[in-house]
Amino acid sequence: MDPVLFIAGLILSSIVATIIAIFYSLVLPGIERKLQARVQQRIGPPVLTPGWWAVLKFWYKGKAEPIAQMPLFYKSLIWLGIAVVLLLFLFSTPYWWVVLGWGSVLGIAGFLKLEEVLYVLMGSQSQSILTTPMPMNDLVKGAKVKGVLREFVEQHSAERALKMMAVGSLPLYIALLVPFVAARSGMISDVIRAQNPVYFNSSWLSLPLPSNPVILTVPGFLAAVVYFVGYLMLLNEKPFSILKAKVDVIEGGVLEYASKLRAGYYLMRNLLLFALSSIFVTLFIGIPFDPFMPLCFILNMILSLILPIAMAILVAFSPILTFRQIYPATVGLSALGVLALILSVSL
Numbered sequence: 001m002d003p004v005l006f007i008a009g010l011i012l013s014s015i016v017a018t019i020i021a022i023f024y025s026l027v028l029p030g031i032e033r034k035l036q037a038r039v040q041q042r043i044g045p046p047v048l049t050p051g052w053w054a055v056l057k058f059w060y061k062g063k064a065e066p067i068a069q070m071p072l073f074y075k076s077l078i079w080l081g082i083a084v085v086l087l088l089f090l091f092s093t094p095y096w097w098v099v100l101g102w103g104s105v106l107g108i109a110g111f112l113k114l115e116e117v118l119y120v121l122m123g124s125q126s127q128s129i130l131t132t133p134m135p136m137n138d139l140v141k142g143a144k145v146k147g148v149l150r151e152f153v154e155q156h157s158a159e160r161a162l163k164m165m166a167v168g169s170l171p172l173y174i175a176l177l178v179p180f181v182a183a184r185s186g187m188i189s190d191v192i193r194a195q196n197p198v199y200f201n202s203s204w205l206s207l208p209l210p211s212n213p214v215i216l217t218v219p220g221f222l223a224a225v226v227y228f229v230g231y232l233m234l235l236n237e238k239p240f241s242i243l244k245a246k247v248d249v250i251e252g253g254v255l256e257y258a259s260k261l262r263a264g265y266y267l268m269r270n271l272l273l274f275a276l277s278s279i280f281v282t283l284f285i286g287i288p289f290d291p292f293m294p295l296c297f298i299l300n301m302i303l304s305l306i307l308p309i310a311m312a313i314l315v316a317f318s319p320i321l322t323f324r325q326i327y328p329a330t331v332g333l334s335a336l337g338v339l340a341l342i343l344s345v346s347l
Contacts, residue, residue, distance in 0.1 A: 006095075009292075013095040016291035021089055022267070024301055025274040026051035031305065032273075032312045039316035051270055055263045064258035066126065074125040078257060078264040081118045084111055085268055089275035092282050094290050097189040104187050105180045108279060109173055112234065115272065116165040119236075119243060119254075123158025126256045154255055160243050163323060164233060167330055168240065172230020174337030178223035179214050179283040182347040188282065195286030199296075207295040210286030219343035224284050226337040229329075231276050231307055235269070238318035240326065277304035 030047035037044025046053075068074035088111040090096050097103035180186050183194040192199055196210035214220035233240045244254070257265050281303045282288045289300040321329070 010095045010099070013093060013291040014090055017090060017093050017289065017297075018086055020291070020297070020301075021086070021271060021274055021278075025270040026055060026267075028273050028277075028305075028308050029054075029270055032308045035309060035312040036316045039313055051266075055266050055270075058258070058263035058266065059260055061259045061262075063260070066256040066258070066261070068125040068256070070125060074122070074256075075261060077118055077122055077125075078261050078268060081115065081268040082264060082271065084115050084118070085271040085275055087111055088115065089271065089278060089289075092188060092275075092279045092289065094189075094288055094292075097187065101187075103189065105176060106186065108188075109176060112169075112173075113165070116161070116169060116234065119161035120158050120165065122254055122257075123154045123156075123161055126154040157243050157255075160323075164240075164243065164326075168233050168326055169230055170330060171226045171333035171337050172234060174334055174341060175223040175226035175230060176283070178219055178337075178340050178344045181341060182214050182217070182220065182344045188288075191283055192286055192288055199286075199288070202293070202296075204293050205295065206293070207299065208287075213285045214344075214347070215284040217344075217347060219340040219347065220284060222336055222340035223344070224280070226333050226340065227280060227284070228307060228310060229333055231280070232311060232314070234276065235273060235311075237311060238315045239321045241320055242322065242326065273308065274304060277307045280304075280307055 027047065029050040030045065030052075033050045034044040034047055065071070066074060088108065091102045091107045091111070101107065179191045179195075183191045185191070185194075191214075195212050195214055196208055198211070199208040202208040215224050232238075236243045254262075254265050278289050278300055281300050285303060287296060287300050287303065290296045
């Protein structure tokens with residue numbers, strides 16, 4: 001393909017994919033919350049409230065200036081997070097599959113890990129309580145006695161985020177490898193070719209369906225289960241919401257983000273919800289989000305509801321686990337992921 005045409009197609013497809021992802025991601029939280037409420041025999045909020053109206057409400061609130069060690073860096077973490085999640089999603093779309101190897105397992109895993117690091121940075125930077133400075137660090141670990149460590153509550157969230165980044169999210173990365181091992185390649189294009197070969201010979205109005213989706217195999221199904229649990233961990237949802245357990249650290253490292261920064265945080269979180277769901281459909285079912293194939297990306301969006309719906313049902317009944325429960329759960333899920341990885345070699 002002519003380089004100019006390719007660059008034009010890359011830019012256009014990225015713009016179309018970004019617009020669709022932003023609009024759709026602001027609807028997903030409402031669907032998830034509505035279903036969760038129904039499971040709990042509640043009415044629940046209107047579908048557009050948790051996503052659309054929450055972002056708009058905070059965007060028009062009065063400006064609040066958080067207090068941090070490096071204020072500009074602290075505020076920029078939100079916009080960096082949005083960019084990271086958008087690139088994570090775009091790398092799974094067809095035009096990016098041939099750009100510098102980013103459309104690969106390394107591109108996805110690398111940006112996922114970078115997204116996790118942001119929560120550590122957020123929690124470690126904040127130095128206020130609801131934008132109000134304290135004359136001394138909060139005594140969150142007990143009475144004022146000799147030897148007691150004084151620190152801000154967000155620092156607890158930073159420590160927990162570091163633990164989750166090092167251990168808690170490991171199962172998702174293991175599960176992520178299974179479709180690539182089954183395809184004998186680290187590239188997303190080869191994963192799609194192994195599951196849905198007719199996609200590469202389809203016109204823009206066609207709907208190529210996979211003939212050999214990895215999720216219908218034993219290792220693929222096991223990996224999908226592990227991916228789902230890792231999905232909950234990366235989204236900080238119950239039972240793995242220890243980063244922002246309201247019992248002690250309130251909203252975790254994002255507590256001090258208000259006004260436009262809070263709107264940006266909601267946008268980042270909602271985009272991650274959709275990005276991880278769309279990547280799951282791409283890798284485990286073999287239907288990519290192709291901005292230039294309407295039926296294909298619509299089907300990807302519909303199937304992307306699988307994980308949010310499953311999450312809504314699970315969260316409706318879940319407690320919040322402590323690290324004493326999370327560590328053995330992580331070990332068990334990692335073992336299940338490794339088993340799926342071994343089995344996928346025979347596919």
